[in-house]
């Protein structure tokens with residue numbers, strides 16, 4: 475069995491990723507336009523990554539199997555996004571959010587990465603607000619929050635019960651702006667069939683054009699896989715049938731390591747109703 479090295483940087487928990495970022499080698503702005511990046515997936519992860527990379531000046535190609543990035547499965551997310559902004563002044567903090575996430579992960583998640591997620595949570599809300607996502611606001615005009623997931627503070631930023639849809643529309647408009655500027659090229663209705671490895675590095679993908687049936691090849695300096703969840707490997711799942719791990723599986727076959735397959739979201743909405751005592755509609 476191979477040991478998975480998650481390459482978490484050294485140092486005290488709260489500083490690990492900040493120190494790592496401070497030491498990263500920079501790419502000369504003049505060189506960015508010479509570097510091509512393939513992003514597979516145009517959900518919240520892929521579309522955000524692609525539009526940010528395009529904005530930075532890289533040449534980006536984005537692939538998805540749907541006819542539009544707006545139909546990525548992110549559209550289904552409902553409840554909201556947790557962030558440690560402490561707007562309700564109920565003593566929330568980055569540490570409290572970190573601690574709640576560690577508990578939520580049954581103490582099995584990697585602490586440094588969870589800390590980083592808690593730390594950047596506030597920027598995520600700022601980012602989506604800047605993209606125009608209409609998060610709920612209270613009567614004073616500031617962003618509203620609600621309390622989610624059994625935590626003792628109110629830190630969930632939401633847009634009614636359609637947070638994912640609204641975030642995806644915001645991300646999509648930012649992606650479309652980059653497409654119009656020419657920094658991002660969109661390839662919808664493409665199914666990634668294989669990953670191309672050159673001297674140990676991912677340098678391209680093979681796709682099937684789902685309209686013409688043609689097999690196509692695309693090369694780049696780097697490949698980002700943002701291909702979403704793999705819920706349908708389980709019989710019961712809230713995820714749509716398209717979330718079938720096909721891209722992750724090709725990467726695995728080419729030597730990528732795959733960890734924690736049991737960390738998958740199952741919503742109460744996917745549990746079949748057995749009798750009248752069971753709630754028929756559960757909103758998360």
Ligand SMILES: Cc1cc2nc3c(=O)[nH]c(=O)nc-3n(C[C@H](O)[C@H](O)[C@H](O)COP(=O)(O)OP(=O)(O)OC[C@H]3O[C@@H](n4cnc5c(N)ncnc54)[C@H](O)[C@@H]3O)c2cc1C
Pocket residue numbers: 514515516517518519520537538539540543546547548549550551552553554555637638664665666667700701702703712713714717720721739741758
């Ligand atoms: C019902 C529901 C409620 C949720 N509620 C919340 C919530 O309240 N808060 C929260 O934070 N999260 C929530 N989530 C989870 C959240 O929605 C997801 O974790 C997130 O949206 C995943 O985004 P993604 O970009 O990684 O994947 P996706 O949006 O699934 O995008 C995957 C992309 O990869 C592409 N792709 C996949 N395979 C291939 C292939 N072989 N070839 C080409 N393209 C491919 C697809 O076309 C798509 O564009 C919820 C999820 C569900 C289902």
